[in-house]
Amino acid sequence: MKNIIMRIISNSQKRYVFLKNKISNIKIKEIKKYITADLLLLYFFVGALINSTLVRYLTVKNYFDIRPILADITCILLISLFSYFIKPKGRFAYFLIWSFIITIIIFINSVYYTFYNSFVSFSLLSTSLFLVDVGDAVVQNVLEPKDIIYFWFPIMLYLANRQINHRRRQRPIHLKKSKQRAFNIFILSVITGLIFISTLTPLDFSRINKQWNREFLVARFGLYIYHLNDLIKSIEPQINTLFGYDTAAKQFREFYQELNTIEPIKNKYTNIFQGKNLITIHAESIQSFAMNLQFNGEEVTPNLNRLASQGLNFTNFYTQVGVGTSSDTEFTLNTSLLPVSNGTVFVSYWNREYVTIPSLLKEKGYYSFSMHANNGTFWNRLIMHEVMGYDKFFHKPNYTIDEKIGLGLSDASFFSQSVPMIAKLKEKGKEPFYGTMIMLTCHTPFDEIEKYGDFPVDYKTTIINEDNEEEEVIQPYMEGTRMGNYLKAINYADRAIGQFINNLDEAGLLENTVIVIYGDHDARLPRRDFNRLYNYNPETDTLLDEEDPNFKRVDYYQYELDRKVPFIIWAKEKRLSQKVDTVMGMYDVLPTLGNMFGFRSNYQIGKDIFSIKENIVVFLNGNWLTDKVYYNSQKGEYLLLKDEPIEEDYINRNNEYADTILGVSNSLIIYDLIKRERETTELLKSIQSGE
Ligand code: GP9
Numbered sequence: 001m002k003n004i005i006m007r008i009i010s011n012s013q014k015r016y017v018f019l020k021n022k023i024s025n026i027k028i029k030e031i032k033k034y035i036t037a038d039l040l041l042l043y044f045f046v047g048a049l050i051n052s053t054l055v056r057y058l059t060v061k062n063y064f065d066i067r068p069i070l071a072d073i074t075c076i077l078l079i080s081l082f083s084y085f086i087k088p089k090g091r092f093a094y095f096l097i098w099s100f101i102i103t104i105i106i107f108i109n110s111v112y113y114t115f116y117n118s119f120v121s122f123s124l125l126s127t128s129l130f131l132v133d134v135g136d137a138v139v140q141n142v143l144e145p146k147d148i149i150y151f152w153f154p155i156m157l158y159l160a161n162r163q164i165n166h167r168r169r170q171r172p173i174h175l176k177k178s179k180q181r182a183f184n185i186f187i188l189s190v191i192t193g194l195i196f197i198s199t200l201t202p203l204d205f206s207r208i209n210k211q212w213n214r215e216f217l218v219a220r221f222g223l224y225i226y227h228l229n230d231l232i233k234s235i236e237p238q239i240n241t242l243f244g245y246d247t248a249a250k251q252f253r254e255f256y257q258e259l260n261t262i263e264p265i266k267n268k269y270t271n272i273f274q275g276k277n278l279i280t281i282h283a284e285s286i287q288s289f290a291m292n293l294q295f296n297g298e299e300v301t302p303n304l305n306r307l308a309s310q311g312l313n314f315t316n317f318y319t320q321v322g323v324g325t326s327s328d329t330e331f332t333l334n335t336s337l338l339p340v341s342n343g344t345v346f347v348s349y350w351n352r353e354y355v356t357i358p359s360l361l362k363e364k365g366y367y368s369f370s371m372h373a374n375n376g377t378f379w380n381r382l383i384m385h386e387v388m389g390y391d392k393f394f395h396k397p398n399y400t401i402d403e404k405i406g407l408g409l410s411d412a413s414f415f416s417q418s419v420p421m422i423a424k425l426k427e428k429g430k431e432p433f434y435g436t437m438i439m440l441t442c443h444t445p446f447d448e449i450e451k452y453g454d455f456p457v458d459y460k461t462t463i464i465n466e467d468n469e470e471e472e473v474i475q476p477y478m479e480g481t482r483m484g485n486y487l488k489a490i491n492y493a494d495r496a497i498g499q500f501i502n503n504l505d506e507a508g509l510l511e512n513t514v515i516v517i518y519g520d521h522d523a524r525l526p527r528r529d530f531n532r533l534y535n536y537n538p539e540t541d542t543l544l545d546e547e548d549p550n551f552k553r554v555d556y557y558q559y560e561l562d563r564k565v566p567f568i569i570w571a572k573e574k575r576l577s578q579k580v581d582t583v584m585g586m587y588d589v590l591p592t593l594g595n596m597f598g599f600r601s602n603y604q605i606g607k608d609i610f611s612i613k614e615n616i617v618v619f620l621n622g623n624w625l626t627d628k629v630y631y632n633s634q635k636g637e638y639l640l641l642k643d644e645p646i647e648e649d650y651i652n653r654n655n656e657y658a659d660t661i662l663g664v665s666n667s668l669i670i671y672d673l674i675k676r677e678r679e680t681t682e683l684l685k686s687i688q689s690g691e
């Protein structure tokens, strides 16, 4: 019986294997036949895929990532499918033209990458190759063999087509069949496209929307999607300017006419820093709450705390960034305008005219420079820093990358290499100067904790144990959380800043210099980490209960209020020692520094903080903040910050003001109104003088 059963099983197994082989034979044969029936498409597909993969391998070197390959396949399939809607005779021309377009794009990117370690953008194409100081890039030869190899593709396609025609005059695909084929390719591209999309993370989506970290985008999305997205992003600003100019210009004129008739108020800080050097430190991702924290008696930011207590310490200072994060802060600080509501000024609106701190200081004889050890093309800084009027941008090629943390050169090394550069500028007589130092280490994801140095964020206590001896007990508290890692990174950055100030002092650069430190935006930490930070009970090593009188709720408003960042103005020679609690936004920096250094922009939206009684910080999403209220524009609700009732009129007035300045600032940028206004005034003047 057992034998019979065994035989039946073995027979059916054999039959199954036989059938399986037969089916797969048929399938493979049929698929092969199906594919080779359209050799031209096949060659095009393979060529385009090899080229896009090759350029990625030779640039970003992500050899084992399947995602960009899936993205490339989807794009090539979509290009290919349209060939079926062309007359059979024209298909070769169609593929050949595409192979040229693809090869030329890849070729340009290959050359560009050698110079800039990044990829070409359509919006920059006309300028980037000429505007940028290529002397910095250590490149002797313009063309290298690796740039030329991509041309094998159109050549191969041409030869292959000749061969196909010669061998077996391929029958043109019948229209009915070709529609079926187009449909099949479409389905295939949908499948590969969906698989690709399913691999994307929220960070990937946010980065493709921002379109600034071009290396990352090519590595993750492949060159084809990168360029398609870049094309859309480059056209967007042009489309935005097509309509609505007259209304925008009218609102702009009315707003500034009224604003500029108000005489600037003099106060005790007016002109106190006339003619002094100014160094601003762009402190990556540093939030204010860290300045008030101690772990086991150690301050997280001892240096910032010292500078804050000796200088002007603005305790309610907020950034006003959109998707452009770091670059939006640089823009707002230097122009006192709000960033655009859609897209990023640095990437999409670099070709506009702006009145900036460097340009205003230039009128007073200043030399301006910026320093950042990361790739200069990030956030399009290479171009935008020049547009904003910096005389020189020192970036990656100017530094030796001798210690890497996170995105690139460590802050400690960045600062120590920068001091001699600043000293050299001084030696060359480039004084007075305005310098911007853009830090990098304390950047998300804060995961290289072993490189930040030893700063435990745990809770240590001593107990008397059973043997009546003192014993140290360590409770993890913030260790192992994202915020814990972030605080370690801040402690590192704080040390780097402290060292930088010491080095400047040793180099004799502090005597005539004012230092400004600002956090560039918050670190988007999880709410649960704030909850743990505020509600940890060391006695029980657990979190406080919501009913506990000491429980602090981290709701929407608390989280938003905690996003504030440090803003400190410090000078070695002038101990101003003042705490300023009035709410203040990034757009108030230019007018406040302007009052101290003696400059003013006719297009500033912010206020000199020492000249006003009440201030308002307007955020890009329409939320706003005063000393009395945090207003949530999405919900139309607000939180009272003082024990004082608020009139409805107060809310309405501030809502109206928020709308106006968001609109004026946005239009000014999109329609290039400073330039247009200047040209109109110049024209009127020349008509009046009869020229
Ligand atoms: C890039 C750095 C980071 O060089 O400034 O920009 P972010 O991601 O903070 O906007």
Ligand code: MN
Pocket (backbone or CB within 6 Å): 284, 285, 325, 326, 520, 521
């Ligand atoms: Mn930043």
